[in-house]
Structure formats: C-alpha cells, structure tokens
Amino acid sequence: xxxxxxxxxxxxxxxxxxxxxxxPDEVLxxxxxxxxxxxxxxxxxxxxxxxxxxxxxxxxxxxDLRLVVRERxxxxxxxxxxxDFIVARYGEFVLFNPKAEGAxxxxxxxxxxxxxxxxxGAFVYIRRRADPVAAVELTEGEKARLKxxx
Amino acid sequence: xxxxxxxxxxxxxxxxxxxxxxxxxxxxxxxNAAVMAVAEPAALIQFALVAFSFVALTxxxxxxxxxxxxxxxxxxxxxxxxxxxxGVWGNxxxxxxxxxxxxxxxxxxxxxxxxxxxxxxxARVIGVQGLIGVAFLLFMLLTSxxxxxxxxxxxxxxxxxxxxxxxxxxxHPPFLYLGYVGLSMSFSFAVAALLEGRVDAAWGRWVRPWTxxxxxxxxxxxxxxxxxxxxELGWGxxxxxxxxxxxxxxxxxxxxxxxxxxxxxxKRESLKAWTxxxxxxxxxxxxxxxxxxxxxxxxxxxxxxxxxxxxxFILMILGVFMGxxxxxxxxRAGTMEAKGVFSMVSRESALVINNLLLxxxxxxxxIGTIWPLAAELFFxxxxxxxxPFFNAAFTPFIVAxxxxxxIGAMMPWKRADVGRTLRxxxxxxxxxxxxxxxxxxxxxxxSAMGPIGVVLGLWVVLGSVTDLWARTGRxxxxxxxxxxxxxxxxxxxxxxxxxxxxITVFAVAAMLSWKIEDIRVVQVGETFPLGQYExxxxxxxxxxxxxxxxxxxxxELRSGGSLVAVLTPEKRFYPVAGMPTTEAGIDSGLFxxxxxxxxxxxxxxxxxxxxxxxxxxxWLWGGAIIMALGGMLSLSDRRYRVAAGASKRLDAVPxx
Numbered sequence: 163x164x165x166x167x168x169x170x171x172x173x174x175x176x177x178x179x180x181x182x183x184x185x186p187d188e189v190l191x192x193x194x195x196x197x198x199x200x201x202x203x204x205x206x207x208x209x210x211x212x213x214x215x216x217x218x219x220x221x222x223x224x225x226d227l228r229l230v231v232r233e234r235x236x237x238x239x240x241x242x243x244x245x246d247f248i249v250a251r252y253g254e255f256v257l258f259n260p261k262a263e264g265a266x267x268x269x270x271x272x273x274x275x276x277x278x279x280x281x282x283g284a285f286v287y288i289r290r291r292a293d294p295v296a297a298v299e300l301t302e303g304e305k306a307r308l309k310x311x312x
Numbered sequence: 313x314x315x316x317x318x319x320x321x322x323x324x325x326x327x328x329x330x331x332x333x334x335x336x337x338x339x340x341x342x343x344n345a346a347v348m349a350v351a352e353p354a355a356l357i358q359f360a361l362v363a364f365s366f367v368a369l370t371x372x373x374x375x376x377x378x379x380x381x382x383x384x385x386x387x388x389x390x391x392x393x394x395x396x397x398x399g400v401w402g403n404x405x406x407x408x409x410x411x412x413x414x415x416x417x418x419x420x421x422x423x424x425x426x427x428x429x430x431x432x433x434x435a436r437v438i439g440v441q442g443l444i445g446v447a448f449l450l451f452m453l454l455t456s457x458x459x460x461x462x463x464x465x466x467x468x469x470x471x472x473x474x475x476x477x478x479x480x481x482x483x484h485p486p487f488l489y490l491g492y493v494g495l496s497m498s499f500s501f502a503v504a505a506l507l508e509g510r511v512d513a514a515w516g517r518w519v520r521p522w523t524x525x526x527x528x529x530x531x532x533x534x535x536x537x538x539x540x541x542x543x544e545l546g547w548g549x550x551x552x553x554x555x556x557x558x559x560x561x562x563x564x565x566x567x568x569x570x571x572x573x574x575x576x577x578x579k580r581e582s583l584k585a586w587t588x589x590x591x592x593x594x595x596x597x598x599x600x601x602x603x604x605x606x607x608x609x610x611x612x613x614x615x616x617x618x619x620x621x622x623x624x625f626i627l628m629i630l631g632v633f634m635g636x637x638x639x640x641x642x643x644r645a646g647t648m649e650a651k652g653v654f655s656m657v658s659r660e661s662a663l664v665i666n667n668l669l670l671x672x673x674x675x676x677x678x679i680g681t682i683w684p685l686a687a688e689l690f691f692x693x694x695x696x697x698x699x700p701f702f703n704a705a706f707t708p709f710i711v712a713x714x715x716x717x718x719i720g721a722m723m724p725w726k727r728a729d730v731g732r733t734l735r736x737x738x739x740x741x742x743x744x745x746x747x748x749x750x751x752x753x754x755x756x757x758x759s760a761m762g763p764i765g766v767v768l769g770l771w772v773v774l775g776s777v778t779d780l781w782a783r784t785g786r787x788x789x790x791x792x793x794x795x796x797x798x799x800x801x802x803x804x805x806x807x808x809x810x811x812x813x814x815i816t817v818f819a820v821a822a823m824l825s826w827k828i829e830d831i832r833v834v835q836v837g838e839t840f841p842l843g844q845y846e847x848x849x850x851x852x853x854x855x856x857x858x859x860x861x862x863x864x865x866x867x868e869l870r871s872g873g874s875l876v877a878v879l880t881p882e883k884r885f886y887p888v889a890g891m892p893t894t895e896a897g898i899d900s901g902l903f904x905x906x907x908x909x910x911x912x913x914x915x916x917x918x919x920x921x922x923x924x925x926x927x928x929x930x931w932l933w934g935g936a937i938i939m940a941l942g943g944m945l946s947l948s949d950r951r952y953r954v955a956a957g958a959s960k961r962l963d964a965v966p967x968x
Contacts, residue, residue: 186833258698265691273676292655
C-alpha cells in the first residue's frame with residue numbers, strides 16, 4: 163500500500179520536504195558579512211513559526227527575511243539599522259532580544275533586583291543566626307555542670 | 313472490553329483517591345490510628361487501579377484498536393512496535409495518564425517504604441498525595457479522557473507526530489514525569505510537616521531522598537530531551553530556551569536548591585521555613601510547567617494541546633494547591649524555630665548563597681518565559697523573549713555558582729575561615745587559570761567564552777577532587793587512598809555530581825564557541841573540506857522505511873586521506889502525517905562530533921549540505937549523566953537505606 167502511495171507522495175515531498183534554515187544560495191560571498199547576517203538573523207524571530215529564529219526556520223517568509231537582512235547589509239546598513247528596518251515592518255514581536263526600555267525594564271531588572279533583595283535578606287538572616295550572644299550563652303544546667311568540672 | 317475495564321478502573325481510582333485523601337487526613341487530625349490506617353491500602357489500591365488503566369490503554373495502542381479516538385489520532389498499523397507503545401504517552405491524554413500513574417506510584421511507595429515515619433506524618437503525606445491524585449484524575453476524566461470511543465472506527469490511524477518517533481523521545485517523557493511528579497512527594501512532605509507543625513532533622517532526612525530521586529530523574533529526562541533536540545532537529549543545537557524546555561528546567565533548578573537546603577535542615581536544623589517554601593514552590597513550578605505545555609497559552613514548538621478549557625482547569629489546580637499550601641505556610645512558618653547557629657562564613661552560609669543563586673536563576677527563566685504573555689496582557693505589546701535574553705540574564709548565575717561551588721563545598725559547618733578553606737584550592741585555581749590562558753592564546757581572535765568555560769570546568773572538577781582528597785585526612789598517601797574508598801557514599805555523590813556540573817558547563821561553553829559550520833551545494837562525488845576533515849558526497853538514494861520514505865545520502869568522512877566514518881544523513885517523509893523530518897548523520901567521538909545534514913536537491917543538480925563539527929558534544933550529556941550518577945551514589949548512602957530501596961523500585965517503572 164505504501165509503495166502505491168509512495169510515487170505520488172514523492173512529488174509532494176519536493177514541495178513540503180522542507181529544507182531548513184539558511185540555503186547555500188543565500189550565503190554571502192564575504193565571510194565577514196555573512197557572519198554578521200547570521201548573527202542578526204539568529205536573533206530575529208520568524209513571524210509565523212512557533213519560537214524559531216529566521217536562521218533556523220524553514221518557512222518561506224523566513225527565507226525572504228534572511229534575504230532582506232543580507233540585502234540591507236550589502237547596501238551598507240549597520241547591524242542596528244538592519245534590525246530597525248525589519249522591526250519597523252514586523253513589530254517588536256520579531257526581536258528575540260527584547261529592548262531594555264519602558265515596561266521591558268521590569269523583565270531585565272527583575273533578576274538582578276531579586277538577587278540584591280535576596281542577598282540583603284540572607285545577610286540579615288545570617289547575621290541574626292550568627293548572634294554571638296546566642297552562640298555562647300549556656301543553659302542553667304550547662305553552667306552548673308561547667309562549675310562542677312572546674 | 314479491556315478498554316472499558318480500563319476506563320472503569322480510572323473512575324474507581326478517583327473514588328479511592330478521595331478516600332485516600334479524606335480519611336487519613338481526618339484520622340491524623342483526630343489521632344485515630346484505625347482511620348489513619350486506611351492510607352496504606354488506599355494508596356496501593358489507587359496505584360493498582362491506575363496501573364491497570366494504563367495497561368489497558370497500552371493494550372489498545374499495541375493492538376491498534378481504532379475504535380479509540382486517541383489511538384486513531386496517534387497511531388498507525390505500520391508504526392514500529394516501540395512507537396506504538398511510546399505513542400501511549402506521545403499525546404496529551406495518554407501522557408496525563410502516565411503522569412497520574414507516577415503520582416499514584418509515589419503515593420504507593422510512601423505507603424510501602426514509609427515504615428519509619430511517625431504514623432500521623434505518614435498518614436498526612438499519603439493523604440496530601442491522594443489529594444493531588446484526586447485533582448489530576450478529575451482533570452483527566454472531565455477534560456481529557458483517553459478512553460473516548462468513536463462511533464465509526466476508521467480503517468487506520470493518523471500516525472504519531474514523526475518527530476516523536478525516536479528512541480530518545482520514547483524514554484524522555486517517562487523520566488521527565490518521574491522527576492516532575494517526584495517533586496509532589498517533597499510537596500506532600502512539606503504540607504504534612506506544616507499540618508504537623510513540626511520540622512526537625514528527621515524530616516530533613518526523610519524528604520531528601522525523595523527530592524534526590526526526583527532530581528535524578530529530571531536530570532536524565534532533561535538530558536535525553538536535549539540530546540534528542542540535538543540529533544533530531546538537524547540544527548546542531550542542544551537547547552533553544554523554548555517555553556517547554558524552560559518548564560522542565562525551572563523545577564530542576566528549584567529541586568537542586570531544595571536538595572541543598574534539606575541538608576542544612578538535616579545536619580543543622582536551620583533554614584526550615586525556607587526549605588518548606590522551596591518544596592512547595594518546586595512542585596508549583598512542576599504544575600506551572602504542566603500549564604505551559606498543555607494550555608497553549610504560550611506558543612512553543614512542542615506544546616501538546618491547545619485547549620483553553622484544560623488550561624483553566626490546570627490553573628485551578630495550581631491555584632488550589634499553591635494557594636492552600638502557601639496560606640498554611642503563612643500561618644505556620646513562624647512556629648518553625650531554627651536551632652543551629654552559624655557564622656557569616658560557614659557551610660550554612662555557602663548553602664544559603666547556593667539557594668539564592670538557584671532560586672533567582674529559576675525566577676529569571678520564569679519571568680522570561682511568561683513575559684510575552686504579561687506584556688500582551690498588561691502593556692498591550694506583542695513581543696518575544698528568546699535566547700539572547702536568557703543567555704545574558706541566566707548565564708551570570710551559573711558562572712557565579714560554578715565559581716563559588718568548590719569553595720562552599722569545602723567549608724566546614726558553623727564557622728569557617730576563608731583563608732584556610734582556600735589553602736588546598738590555590739593550586740587548583742592556578743592550574744585552571746593557566747589552562748584557560750593557554751587555550752586563549754592558542755585560539756587567538758575568538759570569543760573568551762571557550763577559555764572561560766575551560767577555567768570554570770577545571771576549577772569545579774579539580775575542586776571536587778580536592779574536596780574528596782581533603783576528606784581522607786592526613787598521613788601517608790596509601791592510608792589516605794584506603795580511606796578514600798571508605799568515605800560515605802554521600803561524599804562521593806557530592807563530588808561526582810559537582811564534577812558532572814563542571815563538565816557540562818565546560819561542554820556548553822565549548823560547543824557555543826568552537827563550533828564549525830559549513831553550508832554549501834555539493835555535487836554527487838564532490839569532496840569539500842570541513843575543519844581538519846574532508847567530506848565526500850558519494851551518493852543520494854531513495855529508501856523506503858517501515859512507515860516513511862527517505863532520501864538517504866552516503867557521505868565519507870576522511871582525515872588526512874584515511875577513512876574516519878561513512879555517514880548516512882537522511883531526509884525522511886512520513887506520508888500519513890504528511891511531515892518531513894531530518895535524520896542527521898553523526899560521527900560521535902570523544903573530543904568532537906561531526907554532524908552532517910542533507911538538504912534539498914538543487915536546480916543545478918547538486919544537494920544542499922550543512923555540516924558541523926561540534927566540539928565536546930558528548931561531554932554535555934556525559935556531564936548530565938555523571939550528575940545523575942552522583943545523585944544515585946548519594947541516594948545509596950547508608951543513612952537513607954530505606955529510601956534507597958524506594959528508588960530501586962522506581963527504576964523499574966519505565967519497563968512496565
């Protein structure tokens with residue numbers, strides 16, 4: 163049964179047999195420029211996929227975006243200009259690295275903030291645990307026993 | 313018929329779980345031994361019923377019973393037997409049944425191996441475990457029943473997602489769930505202790521083996537998942553900071569913190585309230601993970617079922633258990649007086665810092681994972697949070713952890729002296745830095761990440777060795793070697809686990825910084841260079857698998873003219889599911905993997921080929937396995953003898 167299915171599906175395969183990510187024909191001749199393109203596209207999200215970067219994605223739109231990135235680089239844009247060019251058209255949704263501005267500051271500062279609070283809390287807690295009075299104070303029984311021993 | 317019995321057993325299990333939760337808790341409250349005694353048989357019967365139900369579903373999959381909707385949606389007669397069986401948990405409903413089975417298993421283990429627990433504590437632990445069982449059985453029966461029939465059964469099924477038809481993924485979920493759900497035991501112990509109003513050294517000793525077992529399973533489960541992503545997705549990457557990956561990573565971090573704080577409770581009777589809170593939160597993050605995977609609220613590559621009704625139900629479970637436990641905690645935390653006194657520089661303080669780093673690291677991942685959701689809800693911004701954020705925000709915590717670990721591990725309890733603790737470590741530090749500097753000099757012009765990884769890895773691994781050696785005391789080398797073999801297993805476990813983490817940290821840095829990538833069009837017969845190797849595309853053939861069609865390339869890997877390996881990367885197409893998958897050709901070695909991927913045929917006759925040299929790839933998962941081994945060593949320590957038996961029993965589960 164599979165064999166019969168096979169022939170017609172081989173045709174389908176050519177269409178859906180999604181090759182993934184960067185294709186050889188996209189690669190720029192200059193390795194330095196290509197490296198820049200890879201770094202940029204690695205941090206841009208494919209607008210129609212589930213959490214893939216355009217560098218990893220096989221969706222046609224990702225290929226288009228990869229080509230746009232390379233086109234902009236060839237035009238002489240800086241990395242930031244290339245990213246801005248794409249964000250202007252697809253929104254900040256495509257940025258895997260959310261800009262540290264506005265409400266996003268909560269995201270970026272939550273970790274360091276909590277760490278500082280935790281350190282302060284731990285410091286106070288340990289200082290209390292290390293209370294030298296509590297450390298050396300003996301119970302009545304121990305004092306009596308100590309007296310006996312001496 | 314068997315399927316109906318399975319369905320019926322599930323309903324019956326719900327009833328038994330209700331009894332298992334209500335009677336023992338009430339009995340413990342009234343100090344009524346007879347009522348409390350219901351706990352054990354109830355836990356065992358609930359397990360037996362859920363296990364029967366699971367076997368019934370497995371039977372339906374193996375026998376390809378296409379009158380079951382679940383089997384139609386996730387199986388096919390042509391699928392290999394291994395994947396017919398793993399198809400049972402390769403979907404939302406079946407995996408939920410596996411989850412509930414493991415939950416009941418842990419309850420039964422508490423009944424069987426909890427002989428040395430005080431009767432009220434034992435009844436309460438089993439009761440709380442039963443309560444979680446009630447919630448999940450209700451969830452399953454009301455929203456995700458695996459036993460739904462079809463009025464008109466089709467001739468054949470729709471097949472399992474081809475990406476899941478892989479040995480790595482067949483065993484990844486059971487291990488992950490053993491870890492996730494294992495944390496429910498820590499949770500039950502925490503709530504039971506709050507109900508008892510007493511946390512002491514003994515409690516620390518009882519809760520630790522369960523947490524350790526859960527952590528071991530989580531470690532293996534996450535490593536398997538990452539390994540699968542590496543060889544199956546064809547990108548040569550191993551971690552994508554995907555919400556679902558984060559969902560498993562967060563409980564792992566908290567379980568790691570809990571492991572360490574439970575030691576302080578056990579040895580020093582301090583950090584009690586914090587340990588209880590960690591135990592509650594660790595299971596909370598397991599539930600949050602379940603929510604993330606199954607609600608579809610946060611988009612992910614491997615989200616299961618995008619059904620809001622299910623998401624709401626899990627949120628309710630999360631709300632009830634976290635709300636209840638945290639309220640109880642708020643009332644009772646004040647009564648848990650710490651006993652041990654320790655100074656600012658001591659093993660206790662080092663473990664507090666360990667806990668702080670792990671907990672905040674977990675929080676950073678949490679906020680990064682939910683931020684897209686929060687930003688859309690509260691600020692009306694559609695945005696994404698991905699790898700660059702996590703790399704920047706999470707890595708510093710692991711670096712700090714690795715830097716402090718060897719020092720903290722060698723500090724004595726109560727009061728330590730930094731100078732004296734560091735004395736045996738100076739040579740290790742000097743050696744690590746020297747090796748890092750050497751690597752930096754050799755690799756000129758590349759990022760400093762690789763050398764930093766070398767320094768951290770060596771520092772942690774050699775630090776663990778130094779710690780172990782220091783434990784043998786003084787005297788002649790022969791005497792110390794003899795004593796080395798007699799050290800408690802827990803000491804060995806600690807050193808091995810820490811060393812495993814060092815190896816993994818090094819491998820991550822190595823793979824991220826020294827990877828070689830090559831993308832090109834290759835004609836059949838053509839040879840191209842890849843790092844120190846030459847790769848030849850010998851041929852590309854159409855091959856037929858049991859339930860797929862494959863485009864298989866034959867590629868020769870040579871080094872200096874001599875043949876290293878013949879690799880056969882494939883591009884498969886699964887006709888039933890209509891999905892393509894990539895099977896990379898990988899030559900795994902001790903120091904590097906060569907990773908070849910065949911792409912599309914090109915118009916001019918050649919084939920798109922992507923090739924990678926992945927340095928130290930095996931060390932990444934090797935390190936994780938060593939971490940897990942260390943955990944097992946620690947678990948087999950004499951003082952947990954009873955619990956060690958429990959873990960043996962657990963190991964037998966995936967074989968069922």
